[in-house]
Amino acid sequence: MENKKLIGHIALFSANIIFGINTPISRTMMPEILHPLALTSFRLVGGLILFWLASLFVKKEKVPPKDLLLLFFASFFALTLNQLPYFIGLSITSPIDASIVVTMLPILTMILAAVFIKEPITLMKAIGVLVGASGALLLVFNSPIAVHGHSNFWGNLIVFFAVSSFAIYLTVFKNLISRYSPVTIMKWMFLFGTIVSLPFCYKPLMQTDFSLLTSETYWRIAYVVLFATFLGYLLIPIGQKVLRPTTLSMYNYLQPIISSLVAVFIGIDTFGYEQALSGVLVFSGVYIVTQSKSRAQMEAEKLTKRHN
Numbered sequence: 001m002e003n004k005k006l007i008g009h010i011a012l013f014s015a016n017i018i019f020g021i022n023t024p025i026s027r028t029m030m031p032e033i034l035h036p037l038a039l040t041s042f043r044l045v046g047g048l049i050l051f052w053l054a055s056l057f058v059k060k061e062k063v064p065p066k067d068l069l070l071l072f073f074a075s076f077f078a079l080t081l082n083q084l085p086y087f088i089g090l091s092i093t094s095p096i097d098a099s100i101v102v103t104m105l106p107i108l109t110m111i112l113a114a115v116f117i118k119e120p121i122t123l124m125k126a127i128g129v130l131v132g133a134s135g136a137l138l139l140v141f142n143s144p145i146a147v148h149g150h151s152n153f154w155g156n157l158i159v160f161f162a163v164s165s166f167a168i169y170l171t172v173f174k175n176l177i178s179r180y181s182p183v184t185i186m187k188w189m190f191l192f193g194t195i196v197s198l199p200f201c202y203k204p205l206m207q208t209d210f211s212l213l214t215s216e217t218y219w220r221i222a223y224v225v226l227f228a229t230f231l232g233y234l235l236i237p238i239g240q241k242v243l244r245p246t247t248l249s250m251y252n253y254l255q256p257i258i259s260s261l262v263a264v265f266i267g268i269d270t271f272g273y274e275q276a277l278s279g280v281l282v283f284s285g286v287y288i289v290t291q292s293k294s295r296a297q298m299e300a301e302k303l304t305k306r307h308n
Helices: 002-027 036-057 065-092 095-102 105-116 123-141 153-172 182-206 215-242 245-265 273-291 295-307
Strands: none
Touching (some): 036 182, 065 182, 095 245, 105 123, 105 153, 123 245, 123 273, 182 215
C-alpha cells in the first residue's frame, strides 16, 4: 500500500508540474491569439481523441450503465463546470485575483470531504492546508503578472464556482475513480465533457482565424493538449485512487511555484527569497497533511482503546 501511495504522490507531483508550466503557456495565447473557449475546445477534443486511442492499447474494461451515469456527472463537475467557468472568469478578472481564489481548493476539498466521505478535519490537517496556502499566496502576491488586469467581483465569483466544482469532483467521486483504470475513466469523461461543452465552445472555435496562427502557437497548443490535458489528466486518477481528497488538492499549491520558475527561466521574473520560502511552505503543508490521521486510522485507534 505504501508503494501505491508513493506512486500516487509522484503522479500528482508530476501532473501539477505540467499544469504549472501550462499556466504561462496558456496565458501567452489568451485572449489575443485564441479565445479562451476555443482553447478549451482544443483541450476537450484533443483529450477525447487521445484517450480513446490509448484505450485501444490497454485492457478493455466494461462499465455498467449506472457507472456511466456517474462518470457523466464526474465529467460535468471536473470538466464542464470547472474549465468553462474558469476561463470565462479569468477573462473578466485579474490573474492575481483568480490565483487567490484557486488557492481555496484544498480548503473547500477538506470541508467537502468531511461532509461527503466523513474525513475528519483534524488540527494537523487544517494547519497543513493553511501553511501550504500561505506559501502559494506569497508567490501570487509577488507574481510579475499581478499588475495586469482589473479585479472583478463577478469574475472572481465565477472562478470560485469553478474551483468548488472541482472540489466536489475530488470528494464525491473518489470511490468511482478507484474502480477503473485512468484511461477508462478519462475516455468516458472527455467524451461526455466534449458533448456537453461544445455547444458553448463551437462559435468561438469557428471564429478563430487559423491562417493567423504561427508554428510557435501550434507548438504551444500541442503542449496544452498532449501534456496539460492528456498526460496531466492521466496522472490525476492514479493519485486519486490511493490518496485522500485533501492531500490530492494540496498539490495544487505547486502550480504557482512552477509558474514562477518558468517566469524566471524566460526572463520575466527573478528568483528570490519569496520563491524559496514559498516552496518550503508548500512542501511543508503537503507533508503535514499527509501525516494527519485519516478516518480509518482514528476509528482503528478507538477500537484498540475499547479492547484495552
